[in-house]
Amino acid sequence: MSAIQKSDPQIYEAIEREKRRQAEGIELIPSENYTSEAVMEACGSILTNKYSEGYPGKRYYGGQENIDHIETLAIERAKELFGAEHVNVQPYSGSPANTAIYFALLEFGDTVMGLKLEHGGHITHGLPIAFSGKAYNFVQYGVDIETGRINMEEVRKMAHEHKPKMIVAGFTAYPRDIDWKEFKAIADEVGAITMADISHTAGLIAGGVLESPVPYFDVVMSTTHKTLRGPRGAMIMCKEKFAKAIDRAVFPGLQGGPHEHAIAGKAIAFKEALQPSFKEYGAQVKKNAAYLAEKLMERDFKLISDGTDTHLLLADLTNKGVTGKQAQHVLDEVGITLNKNTIPGETRSPMDPSGIRFGTPAITTRGMKEPEMDRIADWMDRVISNIDDEALHAQIKEEVKEMCLKFPVPGIKV
Numbered sequence: 345m346s347a348i349q350k351s352d353p354q355i356y357e358a359i360e361r362e363k364r365r366q367a368e369g370i371e372l373i374p375s376e377n378y379t380s381e382a383v384m385e386a387c388g389s390i391l392t393n394k395y396s397e398g399y400p401g402k403r404y405y406g407g408q409e410n411i412d413h414i415e416t417l418a419i420e421r422a423k424e425l426f427g428a429e430h431v432n433v434q435p436y437s438g439s440p441a442n443t444a445i446y447f448a449l450l451e452f453g454d455t456v457m458g459l460k461l462e463h464g465g466h467i468t469h470g471l472p473i474a475f476s477g478k479a480y481n482f483v484q485y486g487v488d489i490e491t492g493r494i495n496m497e498e499v500r501k502m503a504h505e506h507k508p509k510m511i512v513a514g515f516t517a518y519p520r521d522i523d524w525k526e527f528k529a530i531a532d533e534v535g536a537i538t539m540a541d542i543s544h545t546a547g548l549i550a551g552g553v554l555e556s557p558v559p560y561f562d563v564v565m566s567t568t569h570k571t572l573r574g575p576r577g578a579m580i581m582c583k584e585k586f587a588k589a590i591d592r593a594v595f596p597g598l599q600g601g602p603h604e605h606a607i608a609g610k611a612i613a614f615k616e617a618l619q620p621s622f623k624e625y626g627a628q629v630k631k632n633a634a635y636l637a638e639k640l641m642e643r644d645f646k647l648i649s650d651g652t653d654t655h656l657l658l659a660d661l662t663n664k665g666v667t668g669k670q671a672q673h674v675l676d677e678v679g680i681t682l683n684k685n686t687i688p689g690e691t692r693s694p695m696d697p698s699g700i701r702f703g704t705p706a707i708t709t710r711g712m713k714e715p716e717m718d719r720i721a722d723w724m725d726r727v728i729s730n731i732d733d734e735a736l737h738a739q740i741k742e743e744v745k746e747m748c749l750k751f752p753v754p755g756i757k758v
């Protein structure tokens with residue numbers, strides 16, 4: 345980083361501080377991870393200089409021999425990793441990818457089913473104030489408030505009543521595995537297109553520890569930077585019959601020049617995910633999350649759905665007498681980062697909700713296992729149960745830092 349240090353000391357200092365924060369703290373935000381040094385090198389490479397509108401072999405600019413090779417490698421590796429018929433690796437991120445899918449396969453005003461945001465969906469799954477909710481007639485299903493799980497009979501009933509053109513099954517705050525086959529069966533009963541948003545679980549699916557929707561669903565998209573551990577960005581997989589529509593919707597429908605530095609990073613991440621070690625990673629992410637859930641429930645944490653099948657946990661803190669916002673703030677102070685989150689049946693505002701959302705992808709990348717989950721559960725409990733005890737917080741902050749420094753973060757030398 346000597347070039348940044350010379351040319352822009354303010355940015356340099358901020359990056360150095362962020363490096364320390366990442367190295368010395370416990371990252372529990374379930375959508376975050378530590379990508380490899382190889383991926384970061386690609387993202388910071390000279391590929392950022394190139395324009396390459398179009399697709400491999402069909403570009404609108406010259407000088408594409410290397411770019412075409414890189415993008416083709418990314419596509420081929422993604423196909424192998426997920427067993428997909430067609431892959432588009434150009435979406436800038438998850439929201440543009442979802443928007444491109446709707447643009448490709450729906451008309452404005454069409455009826456679509458998606459999970460409510462406050463029950464674990466996403467803004468692009470039909471939030472009324474978002475583009476998805478304004479451009480399309482989203483009918484939103486929820487989870488059963490008692491069990492915290494999706495009630496597939498409810499989904500079936502709604503599908504038969506509303507006859508959606510598309511059913512979206514995708515989640516940002518749902519801790520349980522998804523019954524893809526049942527979603528597909530319901531969609532077939534009403535003639536709906538199936539779309540899966542596996543942004544959160546793609547790494548676990550690639551690692552073989554969660555079932556994949558790819559064999560069943562028409563379209564499956566994912567961000568590439570969460571459990572998949574690649575660079576920021578997204579990808580769309582689909583059945584061959586939708587390939588042309590998806591590609592046209594991404595470019596020129598929605599985007600201009602693809603970010604080839606990020607696409608090179610995606611290609612590298614897909615290669616990494618094809619290695620046997622990635623299966624071990626996926627299995628440990630899941631084991632760590634289940635163990636953390638167990639240790640927190642022993643300490644009277646109320647987890648939505650009483651546990652997790654994935655990397656993600658959602659806790660209702662009402663019985664602990666603190667809000668999600670307070671917990672996020674006080675845990676931040678000791679170096680444990682997670683996010684406040686609404687819970688199913690939320691009665692508070694999204695800015696100060698009842699819950700917290702957290703998970704194990706990033707800490708598992710550092711090599712943390714069950715003994716560390718035990719310590720994390722203990723620290724979370726003591727901090728949340730003593731939110732005004734500054735002396736305790738200072739002591740825990742030191743303990744957190746000491747443990748973290750034993751588990752290196754890729755690309756950060758402390």
Ligand code: DSN
Pocket residue numbers: 375438466516
């Ligand atoms: N922002 C992502 C998450 O945190 O889950 C979803 O887009």
